[in-house]
Amino acid sequence: MNIVWQYLDKRAATIKVLKDYNSMKHIIERTDDDISMIYDGMISPSSPVNDGMPTVRNPQANENRITHTIDKIDVLKERLRQALEYMDWFQPAWDELTEDEQFVLHEFYMVEEQSQTSAVYNICDRFNIERSSAYNKKNRTLERLTLLLYGK
Template sequence: MSIIWKYLDKRSAAVDALKDYSSMKFIIEHTDDEIKAAYEKMGGVSSPQSDGMPRTHNPHAVEDRMIKGIEEIDVLKERYRQAVEYMAWFLPAWEELSEDERYVLEAFYGDGNEYGSSVIYKIADHFHIEQSSAYNKKNRALHHLTILLFGKS
């Protein structure tokens, strides 16, 4: 085991993983369409642009466009690979959480929710508890997720 694991802030890493979930899900769902669009851009003939500026002839324009397209596809495929790897690591831990724990963590760290907003009131109302108990519920859920993701905290 590397010494770096001893000093890794696992709680912060768990929060970052929660915040990345929706992005990774989006990448997995939309990468195929983005790759198809990149292939289509590579093969088509570019249309002339008439903006009044003089043009120079580039005999390698088609090759340049194809190289740019191949590079873009490589980036998309690597991003997709990382998203799949992330989901294989994150989803088993996420699914192990109770429904209440997932609700609390999604409310605090999910898309469009900023920590410190009125989310604590929503959680307190949802569970019919005080705000301090809602914060404690969030802390317990985050601690449980941290242990599931990284092992012993």
């Protein structure tokens, strides 16, 4: 085992992984549409701008626009590759959790713009438990996911 793993804060890393899930899912769902929209913009002619300023002729303007668009597409493809790699790594561990464990982690870390207090109340309502039990349930579930993702 690599010595670096002993110094990695696996719990904090797991929390960051959970918070990134929605972003990665969004990237996977939207990248093909974004690429096709950018590509369509690349092949359509640009319209003249009538803003009263004198024009400057740039003989490489079309080539510049095409290379800039290709660079954008490359960035989107790399981002998609990373999102797919993330999902290939994360999804098997997530699927190992029970539905209740997934609910707990989802409420705490994956619902955007929700306070921790609201998450605790939602968990308490679902399982009919006290707040301290909800935090304990979250900690146990987070430890289990950390173990599934990173091992010991």
